[in-house]
Amino acid sequence: MNQRKECEEAAKSLRAEHEHLASVVKGVHKRLRREYRASSQQHEAVWQQHSQDQASLKLYAEAMFRLATEHWTVYPETRIDWCRKVAREYFLQDGLRIALEKDLKRAKHKKQAEMLSSSKVSDLSKSTQKFVQTSPTDVDVCDEEFDTERSKSRSDACPVVTVPFTCKIRLLDVGSCYNPFLGSEDFDAVGLDLSPAVPTVIQCDFLQLVSSSLPPPSDPLTFDLNTLSSPLQRLPACSFHVVVFSLLLEYLPSPLQRWRCCVTAHGLLAINGLLLVITPDSHSQHRNAPMMKSWKMALESLGFMRWKYEKKDHIHCMAFRKVISKPSLMTRSLDPGTDGTNIQPAEMLYIPQDFNDACYDDVLDKTQKNNEDEDEDDSSNFLSAACELPMYNDDDNY
Template identity: 40%
Template sequence: MYAGRCVTYFRFHFDDMEHKLLADFIKGVHSDLRRELSVGERSLDEIWGKHCENETVLKQYADCMYKLATEHWTSQPQTRIEWCRDAVREYYNDGGLQRCLDKDRKRMQWRKIGGENSAEEEKEKTNIDETAVKDETSETSFQCRRLGSFAQGKLYLLDVGSCYNPFSEFEEFISIGIDLCPANEKVHRCDFTNIQIDRELSMGNFVHITSTPDHQLVSFPHGAFDVVVFSLLLEYLPAPKQRWLCCTNAFELLKTNGLFIIISPDSHKQHRNAAMIKSWKTCIEAMGFCRWKYEKLEHIHCMVFRKVKSDVEIGDEDGHYSNMMFIHQDFLREDSGKERTFTEKDEENFLENLHELPSCIDDDTEELIDS
């Protein structure tokens, strides 16, 4: 019995040590990219291009991530993959999408009560596209019923930064995984910050293309996916501009009313990074999304956005929106190697500025609609 306890003890501590070594390598790659960018000797394009060509680092990164995901993170009560799947089921299978469409129609009716001028003001505030809200006989409603039954149809899911394409194990998805350096043959090589979105490319042809494991994906079909997943992706990117660009690409690839899922690591308590999460929400909703679901689990933030605009001209004059896609590591000071403290005063100033930006819908309006 004593020997058995010793084996268990050493196995536990070995696993814990291995987990730390793997995680430290991942964090180190992220940190090196941000540090090189902060020095300012080379441009973001040069730094990122060199990183994408470094096969040695990319391969080691992929191996570490694969081992963490398949051997260490599976012990969690609910893994990030399971959370994503449950959210998609709730939306498409358990009436979530239909409830959203019903609420959108209520918003339209509520806006019309205030007259023409008020309607225009509320239309901008709520960020809802009237062409995306259709009646029971519409294509959108038909799509809701058809895709909502997994026995009758499958959902097209794009997993960006996929590593090993875990969603391919679920029969309800046609899952396409992409990554800078795939961990297995189920994932296709792609730099999502540098893609072409083709309005002429059909989903059928795209799925056929991805059947070739060694093919590097560059062109993607516009508005073809039901779900786009960013799981632990945005923190990898060293600059807010890249995070913003990836989110706009996700918008272009999604169908109207499709789901955009973001999983972001955070072991602190929920309020610790509240300003960052609020900033992301405001920026992403300005693109034409509306947040549908949010949950803070022990080590991750889980966010789901619904595409509520069918087609939007997305601009980022002077980096106004892209700078909102910050992470706290962006405030790392190169001179001391220590993170600049994000103070309560910083957060107060930041939240005050948010009131001047467009959001999906304010709390007072939401309360009126629900009542």
């Protein structure tokens, strides 16, 4: 009986500690959104003030570190586990090969359609016959006729990742806190954070980071990551296979800041590299489906293609593949708004709290608080990274 009571008391204490740590994290997010709103959306001024508030940054870093290392590790698969699993599946198993084969098929189908529209019936027949006789396992994923991005990227000094993949996965973890990927087998990991919780994480304001091309014939994927140090202000373009945004984008109060982070990530990735995005959502899979579709469209306009999506109990997990060297090469237009005007991609990286007035109020009565706890996504989004729900791959219309 006494043992049971002790267990209950320990669980209660652990739960109280968890709620306190989560309130610290959520409090910083709310304060940033409130200040952004009060400043008439002067996001740069708000962020500059925040980045200089060392006391607040230290409290936030300590809270996130304890949540991640003492509370979230009890679940069968954490957000970090998911990122490792997906990166290995893509680079070290068949993920990249299958993606390249699909690219090749799409390109050949497109070429056939263009030939048909040009009334090149004879050439179309020969091309179709050749395509039908080619099995998926025989597809040359390095077909020079198809691989236009390869030739484009040469002039851009951006390497193309292809198969077989024989090196370690170069991974950049943004908003890393404690560098959970460090020491992971198969990875060369670099952790960046505005306020690192441990010395192995490099101090960096990712919103201010500059990516620049190395002079030829330097290969950015051979750039020595061990030479990086705090404070970091510059990185070579196209120097990583993976960039991780785990619980990062919702930290930023402005959609434009989220967009800028994605633009920077695009510049740091090699062609066919992966951007892994983890964002909190404790609701059912379809509750915020429009938001996920909006994010997908925004990132595709930048030159990414979604490769994998998975909804867990408290998070959305997404993997986007960089398929275009420069954003200007993307010709697909975004859907117009209801008033007929074009929607800017940055505006599509919204979160529910951008529109929730209640989350800016300092004083709420009990009824308002209960309603906010039910409706506001930020309330329980930092509870866990547990449990599996259906997984979707590649070009799903989600």
